[in-house]
Amino acid sequence: MSRLRSSITSIHSNWQPRADKQKRGRRRPDLTDIPIVDHHAHPLLRRAATQDPARFARWFTESADPQIHTAHVPNLLVYRTALRWLAEWLSCAPTVEAILAARAVIPEDEYARALLRDANIAVLLCDYGYGGNEALDHAGMSGILSIPIYRILRLERVAEELLLVHDTFAEFVDAYDQVLADARRQGVVAFKSIIAYRTGLAIDSPNPTAAEAGFGIVRATVRETGRIRLANKYLCDFIVHRGLAVQLQALPFQFHTGFGDADADLRTANPSPAQFRTLSCGAAGSAACGWPYYRETAHLAAIYANVWLDLSLAIPFATVGIPTMIRDVLGMAPFSKVMFATDAFTMPEIYWVAAKWGRWGVQRVLEELIDDGLIGEDEAIQVARSVFHESATRLYGV
């Protein structure tokens, strides 16, 4: 146990993939000391919820299919590298069983704090709308991690909770408006919408009559099935418009775009539709992630002053494709509009793995730019600072 404890404090922050170690003589800006403001993340689960191989592996994919979890996650590069790096960090064998045994003897809080410290994640913006009943709440997260954590309010979740307790549409809308109007006072630093996964980013003008009918349909489904899932287009469009109308508070607005939850339809998660452009540009500041649509998002960030690009989720899941994405977006969008985040959830290992892939990808692309004589080393460090924390600090006011 003492060996494990000491290994957890010995920081492997100089990790580099082998291919890079072999590139002798290449100029390397050192990015390891640059702290991360992780502006797009979700809560951890209690460790007991992930303390067996199947439940651990499950969180290395967005798939909800158990067959993917057991048969195919072991063949994902993101999973294999995670096992290898964690084994090195924990001084154990590179197997999921050995890693789970090694983590089990380190107190849960200490382990999570050590991983985030090693990742140099200094601030977290957390959307508690994802994670289910086993996820920690804000007090739980603040108790486990010793870094500042700010809340992001997921509009669809707010609406779902209110829909269950209000019988009429008018009451529902009043309550919804109230929660949003009170958000800043409650410590919320951004709104967030996952409408991309529900009814798509071609968001139409609000139609209150149709939204009211949608409210009735969703409530009837809840009565029938006992489950709530807000996926009525009129109602979803309505609540997003309503959220943007509360921009009196000038809170930034995060839109998920591209891949994400297993129920996402990629065709409608593309941020290109004109309606989405118009709408997102009405926000005080709007950030979107969005593999495979990072090119579309880079375009929006390049054209509209209040649109930023969030690289998360593609980092870490795109693995060796990460430099391609970063190269494309840094080529098109202003450096000041491109932001790293983990979009991590459930286990502290996911934050850590995402930070490793993110630093590796940014470093790799900046090295290329230096080698090609396109930017200087000091400039590269400045770009990295902007990507890892400066832009997010400014946008979210944290």
Ligand SMILES: [Zn+2]
């Ligand atoms: Zn997310």
